[in-house]
Amino acid sequence: MTMTPDTLIPTKPVAVTVPPRPDHPPIIRAENLSVRYGDHRAFDQVTWTIARGRITALIGPSGCGKTSFLTCLNRLADLVPRCSVAGTLDIDGMDVLSAATDVIALRRRVGMIFQKPNPFPVSIRRNIALPLLDHRLCDRRTVDDHIERTLRAVGLWGEVKDRLNQSAFCLSGGQQQRLCLARALALKPDILLLDEPCSALDPISSGVVEDLIVSLRGRYTVVIVTHNLAQAKRIADDAAFFWLDGGAGRLIEHGPCRSVFENPAHPLTRAYIHGARG
Amino acid sequence: MSRSRTDRWLLVGLRASGAVTGAVVLLVIAFLLIESWPASRHVGLSRWITDPSWYPTSSAADGRFNLVPMLWGTLAAAGIAVALATPLALLSAVFCRFYAPPTIARFYRRMIQLLAGIPSVVYGLWGLTALVPLIQHFRPPGTSLLAGAAVLTLMILPTIALLADAALANVPGDHLRAAAAAGLSRPGTIRGVVFPAARAGIFTGILLGTGRAIGETMAVLMVCGNIVQTPTSLFDPIRTLTANIALEMAYAMGDHRSALFVSGLALMAIVIALVAMADRIGRGYAYA
Ligand SMILES: Nc1ncnc2c1ncn2[C@@H]1O[C@H](COP(=O)(O)OP(=O)(O)OP(=O)(O)O)[C@@H](O)[C@H]1O
């Protein structure tokens, strides 16, 4: 089917919001959240809540601000020069955007996995030990137990237990991504942000990582950006659709995964899902 | 010109310049070998180490040719300088990259570049007129291993600091993002992620600094006292191999002259050993 943005974008997009259900209390609340890079607006006026313990998929075309949204949640946007974040953002009662927020503590609670696996340029063991020791979550005597437990949790222990002292770059891409996941999980976070975690992996590694993500359901709040709509449908409980409107990203629709994918309320969502599928 | 033609010419050019570089090194070594040949033949192998002292004469039979005290002088002065300059230089590079506000960092970097550009004779002048009298005040005669090591420290500090700073600047943003996302503290990021990633560049800096310390002639000649003896304390005057060559070359003849080339060869051997060692260490850590 054809999709011409001009005819589909209403002059004023009406955000279709579904109120959070009482059995899924929110952990992240964003209100009028906007991000700009210099004069360039990445996304505008996002008001949204994300439920605790569920997997929420973020979908939308390239450049609509999905990554930018994730980097607000752990204040990684601080690293980008000329990036400014406006609005309010509350994670579990913490005012994330306040200057007084302890960013290190925030980032311990909100882990992040990137599209390209990015282990530290040190040994496999040290990749996990480094954040553990830096956050003082264990001491040197118990660190090996923690490492083993974490690597088992991502199914990597059997594959690497004999070469823990080798460089993490000796691992395959899929193994590196699982190591990054282990590194994030070692800090016992509440929230995991996954930015297209499977898109640099082959189908089999991708499947392994996907199964791992599913196994996190309930124990962690997972926010995953993916361009793979089939994957989003398979694994997510909730979904949100971002769209590029007038140069800036907007949250068009969000709700339970099934309703977004099978019965989208907004014509843009419907068009995107059908377009991407066909 | 077609793409492949350009590539071929580029390849020829690269190979030629590589060959020239290699040839220069080989020529220097060959030259040293040829010039040192008479002394090597007349003095033999063991006398460079076993002779009672350094009293070179133009015919080997009458002279004494012990190079060991000057070798110790060179190694002690350079070793102390590297041991002092390396931590200071690394601290200054880390400060510049990760702690200083940008304007201060820029100013600071300029200062260090300036420091690196000061001619060695100026360092020597400063050492001779400021440092030596100060040491003399505590422990005469003042001209000493300590003075030489201090001047060398100041001279190689900017070299190591600049190269370390460049190595830190080249750490991929991905690593820094990963460290930030894992909530690492700044010291944790620097120790755990930045240093391992910048290791090769930092090693190169230390290596170049060491080479400069071993090869430096004028400044150490001015402040070390130039007495041929194995130093037993920091306040002993020493003579380095380089200073020895500079001091005696003007009047040396025959086997004496050739013996100076032997000491040049010894310097060359130290530098080659150093490069080989750094290569080993660098490879042992080569993770990236
Ligand atoms: N560091 C940056 N500096 C300047 N502009 C940026 C930066 N990062 C992103 N942008 C801009 O912000 C907008 C949103 O980018 P973002 O990376 O958030 O999109 P995205 O939805 O993650 O896209 P993709 O699906 O391709 O990853 C884009 O127009 C992009 O050009």
Ligand SMILES: [Mg+2]
């Ligand atoms: Mg992105």
